[in-house]
Amino acid sequence: MSRKSSRHIVIVGAGAAGLMAARELARAGTRVTILEARERCGGRIHPLPALQFGYAADGGAEFVHGEAPVTRGLVREAKLSLEAIEGRQWMFDGQTLSREDRHDPHEAELHAVLRELKNDMTVADFLHLHFAGDEYERLRHAIGRMVQGYDAADPERASVLALRDEWMDGGHSPQARIAGGYGTLVDYLTAECRKHGAAIRFGSVVSAIEETGGVASVRCRNGDVHACAKVVLTVPLPLLPEISLPQAVRDKAAAAADIGFGNVIKILLRFERPWWRDRKEGLGDLTFLLSNETIPVWWTQRPSERPVLTGWFGGPRTAELSGLDPRALIGAGLDSLAAIFGLARHDIARDLVAGVATNWAQDPFARGAYSWATPRTRDAQAILSRADGAVLFSGEALYRGRDMGTVEAALASGLETAQMILRG
Template sequence: MTTSLFARLARRVDPQGYRVSRREVLRGSAALAAGLLLSGPLSGVARGASLLSGRSGGKGKRVIVVGAGLAGLSAAYELISVGYDVTVIEARGRIGGRTLTYRDFCPGKVVEAGGEFIGSNHPAWQAYAKKFGLTMRPVAESEDLSSPIVIDGRELSNADAERLYEEMERTLRTMNTQALMTNAVEPWKTARANELDRVTLAQWLDSQEMSDLGRRMLRVSLEADNGQALERSSQLAMLAVVKGGGVENYWKHSEDFRCAEGNQTLSTKLAEAIGPQRLITGVSVARIDVSTDKPFVITKAGQRMEADDVVLAAPPSTWELISFGPPEVRTAVLSARPQMGTSFKVMASVPTAVWAAEKKSGDVLSDGPINLTWDATAGQAGGGAVLTGFSGGPNTSALMGAPAGQRMSAGLSALSMLHPGLTKEKVAARFLAWPDDAWARAGYSFPAPGQLTSPGAKALLAGLGPRENDARLHFAGEHVCYGFVGYMEGALQSGMEIAQRLAVRDGVVGV
């Protein structure tokens, strides 16, 4: 997901209060991390001097993980830490999934083409960053530079922006009150879950007392963040995400940082700890079969690999490329697929940050073909800068509907409408849309109305197997972590949760 309108307004209207609350949220995340990790000192589980020392805690059980994004790698890393024999299979020739760090686009700078922002309220990311020595770089806060909100081509005044912030704060307070009573892990256990799951966010927004401007900008912001039209978005799903992110902290602190070394570096660190002998790249899986107590995977090249459990950590949009057995499991898997959204980034690399010369931070929110822009290299030393433009949900159609060869130029044109100084610079550009990626085929998930109370949502969390209550096929990814759908945090937590569940089932750790 992206930097939200409310967070931007909070930094603009009350920068000091924003900084103080960010520090408080970080302290809370450090405490939460203790319950997430099987590995390392933060878990409280006794272990030897070497994390991956090959000890026999996993009782010789073998696990195959399909997908080497953050979810698959975190599951593998945590399982290996308590003695499981794990093999990770990745279809791409690289690791990282929908995180992708460019190091060659703007010399000396790291630029995120995929998942970008990390929250103070993201304990898994924060814990792994500490474990692997990665640095959190705060999102730049430039009180002297403007962050325009543009609607119908007109920039809102500071007074209008402050009124918009106050109106949104009042409106979101009603959602926060409901979120407090929501079960973010198993949303279907929330009181009135069936009713809430069938209410769309469009219906919820229509029921709020707001100005036309407030209603319009909240729609733009939510659709961009969630990658879906409000008419196709469940209110229960939104409540679960708000609860998972810490209610009020969700709106203010879900995108406070970037990883200074690049987000893909976390995948590299996890992979190095897992070990190259356990990681297979450039190989796709053709079949997953859990008909018996010894599930097996068959690669596209025909290699058969057996295990005690299989973790499917590939995006749901790719599941149709895999054959599942037995037939009832295939039916269950395909019917459980959550709704996936659409998003893109257009990135412009320039010799100087021309937006700064215009007294702008790079942050713009708009109802045009590009919803959000930001300085992707803010806080990084050296010359050169990159401006990123992002859109999600139905607003992507303006550029995604263009022929593939014209999207980049159309994206640059749209960026230049928001940042006219770009037209005076020598610009190198890249356009990345995850729906065009063969092994992603979508942006990120956000549940449709009715999905969270369906049998499929429960199956994704509990897993599937040859018998009831005997799951051998497990699911990991942001789409399974209902409190953090769409975030890298959701991917990491889902992998950790799988490891915890298997370790408890097998008596490796206590409940």
């Protein structure tokens, strides 16, 4: 191995995991090159132009979930701040808007069964085994809605043990936003990487990784070849089959089939004014709004009074809208709002200033939103996290903590991977 390549680490992907790993490696004196397919950093963190929405809206990841120690530490380090989510959750049952009653008469029974559960199984099997009766219909519906909408997961495959903590606190762990959006954190990490000498190559779509004589070579579609000692793959799981890998690495990557990966459709609508606050129901405290409409979940920017509503549709059922382009998705969002609020669509559309819709499954460098655990995921993560060979895997899908699939998960995984390389 040449001296030049022996000190060189190539990181594939400039999302949260890749940037975090690169920053740690570069400031330890390691030569680092980040290869990013897009023309920007951030990956599934996607800040939208401030002129479009009146602020740096998040077209991708938006919330800081739970304790998130790595994220919060970076926020402090970057001298940024967090805004706690305020307000109440409402629901629309097809006829009436009301504040959601989160209490279920069978909640204590659910928690008791979960506490005693020793063997993992899918969510669907768990509900069939323990809560199959008609009296549990509301509980099953609430759990199914949370698994598909919040976790973007398939109840037929999702691990009940991985979701147990989420259910035990009602699925409402503390949430906040970064003031200025996640893009500010990406900008900080990007500047840190460059300050410590890491190179970032945009438009670098990796097509193959080879290993010969102890030297790894990363080939890009544009013809560039980067020799290095190690490669850190941080791309979303659905992209792994698109990269030619050495056979041993390909065998290792096969474990990713045991990790779920879900999709999200996200729609941001900016209006001339926050018209929903004028409703007779008294929606001044509205944060989240749940329904069974085509775009079922909506939220405001509270505590900010910005006239923006964000629509969210997650899980396997997003495939039903796979044929819709962004304009049609915005139309589906307006139809859903019209049904929820009992208004004519054209009345809502008349106040629309800007709209952006993203079906993350159609993004060529994401192919979906984020990962979730199956009963076999922990074993798969252990395989993918091994430090053997020249090719390492990192990213939110490999995080073994509670909030898998989050930005925190990506940052923590990138940090862990960098530390593993530095120890080696």
